[in-house]
Amino acid sequence: MKFFLVLIGPPGSGKGTQAAKLSRWLRLPALSAGELLRQEIKSNTSWGQEIKPLLAKGELVPNPIIEAIIAKRLQKEDAVRGAIFDGWPRAKTQLNYFVNNFLNRPQTKVLAILIMVSDKEVMNRLSGRRVCLLCGANYHILYHPPQQPGICDRCGGRLYIRPDDKPAVIKKRLSQYHELTAPLIGFFRRQKN
Ligand code: ADP
Numbered sequence: 246m247k248f249f250l251v252l253i254g255p256p257g258s259g260k261g262t263q264a265a266k267l268s269r270w271l272r273l274p275a276l277s278a279g280e281l282l283r284q285e286i287k288s289n290t291s292w293g294q295e296i297k298p299l300l301a302k303g304e305l306v307p308n309p310i311i312e313a314i315i316a317k318r319l320q321k322e323d324a325v326r327g328a329i330f331d332g333w334p335r336a337k338t339q340l341n342y343f344v345n346n347f348l349n350r351p352q353t354k355v356l357a358i359l360i361m362v363s364d365k366e367v368m369n370r371l372s373g374r375r376v377c378l379l380c381g382a383n384y385h386i387l388y389h390p391p392q393q394p395g396i397c398d399r400c401g402g403r404l405y406i407r408p409d410d411k412p413a414v415i416k417k418r419l420s421q422y423h424e425l426t427a428p429l430i431g432f433f434r435r436q437k438n
Contacts, residue, residue, distance in 0.1 A: 247353045248273065248327035253429060254360030256418045257367040264331040274323045278332035280381065281314050282306060301408045303417035305336060312342050336425040340432065357433035364419055371415045375404040
């Protein structure tokens with residue numbers, strides 16, 4: 246039996262944080278779509294070069310790219326029992342692949358969890374977010390400050406502001422969430438399995 250958990254929620258709702266906790270409890274890998282895409286950019290792959298401007302603007306990357314990246318990640322041994330999806334599927338156009346490969350599969354259980362956070366709170370959280378360049382740990386300048394400003398408590402790496410955490414891009418990501426991702430809530434509510 247395989248188990249796939251889907252986390253749905255606006256940017257900044259804490260999907261990544263909850264995915265990491267659930268990953269430890271359930272012993273399933275947490276697959277962050279955004280993190281996998283940022284890895285491609287960091288490694289300067291051809292996908293990475295293509296998607297870099299899209300991430301900087303807060304726009305969704307083309308489905309074939311995200312699907313191939315997820316399929317590649319799921320081939321790793323730690324995903325034989327399933328996985329936690331953080332940030333995918335995030336639009337109705339991404340459901341086709343999801344339904345065919347996960348939802349309608351024998352011996353496969355799917356559960357979706359919705360995390361609700363207001364737009365105002367998202368703005369507060371993301372505009373103060375700092376991320377470690379080395380290990381990816383997240384901080385917030387007020388809610389969860391590092392012991393030394395600009396330095397990761399965990400690994401000593403430098404903290405940076407994600408290029409898409411600028412107020413104008415946060416607004417764009419929020420509108421993408423309301424327009425494209427929120428319709429998935431109804432879709433998952435209608436599922437019976
Ligand atoms: P957040 O959910 O906080 O906006 P993520 O790290 O999940 O941040 O995603 C960052 C960016 O990566 C998104 O703004 C988008 O450009 C891209 N992205 C993430 N997931 C997907 C996806 N499923 N399909 C297309 N693009 C995606």
